[in-house]
Amino acid sequence: MMDREAYFISKLQDSGVTLALNDDGILLNNYVYAMDLFYEGVHFLRGYFSYYNIAKKAMLVNISDILAMGVKPTYAMLGVSFANDMTLSDINHFQRGIIDICKQYDIKIIGGDTIRDNKLSIAITMFGKAESRIIKRTNFKAGDIMFFSGDLGKVSKDMNFLYKGHKINRNSKFYTPRLNPKFIFEILPFIRGGMDISDGLYYELNRISKLNNVKFRFYKKINKNKALSGEEYELLFSVSQRDIRRLYLIAKKNRVKITKLAKMLRGRQKFYCPPHHK
Secondary structure, three states: OOOHHHHHHHHHHHOOOOOOOOOEEEEEEOOEEEEEEEEEOEEEOOOHOOHHHHHHHHHHHHHHHHHHOOOOOOEEEEEEEEOOOHHHHHHHHHHHHHHHHHHHHOOOEEEEEEEEEEEOEEEEEEEEEOOOOOEEEHHHHOOOOEEEEOOHHHHHHHHHHHHHOOOOOOOOOOOOOOOHHHHHHHHHOOOEEEEEEOOOOOHHHHHHHHHOOEEEEEEOOOHHHHHHOOOOOOEEEEEHHHHHHHHHHHHHHOOEEEEEEEEEEEOOOOOOOOOOOO
């Protein structure tokens, strides 16, 4: 099946009306801006999420985009379509999720819009000031070493288990992505390329290979579940070989698990992976 998202974006780029669409966000006048959708029937099913968790996850996946570029989010603009069958109690639980995340990450909502619809959907534009350098997808270079944070594969398992009618742990990353801002800001001075894993490891590696003309010599075989699990929101990043020891020390200090994934070489590589969102 054709990747319709990639097709749409490529046509916009061909038209000449776009500016730097290679990252989840863009740096303009020292601010990084990022926008994302969280849509019922695509990103979540209301019957399996509380309204509180829907709101929290919608905020966190947008925060992840900003953090993955090495920037602290400070402001957000929020668009919400409320489903017609939502009660005032439902809306109260929903807004409490937004408020709790805003307080946790010190984010102010400065505008947006609300409408009614037959589904619940959320569109968030988030931005923050770049205090020093930023992390880019286009900075993955041959000779550098690629890592990822956390564990991969559990989100896909939990999602499938949940949608088959079973209960999953309330602390599952499928409900609440785990972000590591302190770790990211401490490795910011020497990190090379970086992005979050939203559509699955193989999908992100395809993007990196295409943008940077690199291929990957893996240190260990990757199983299919880890390779294709989307919505992980772990950090996929690279460092030079001379900075590996420093990286491990910072990861240990912040209690962040990191995995040495591959050495990058010059060339191109493509992995089979179906579109994460159809």
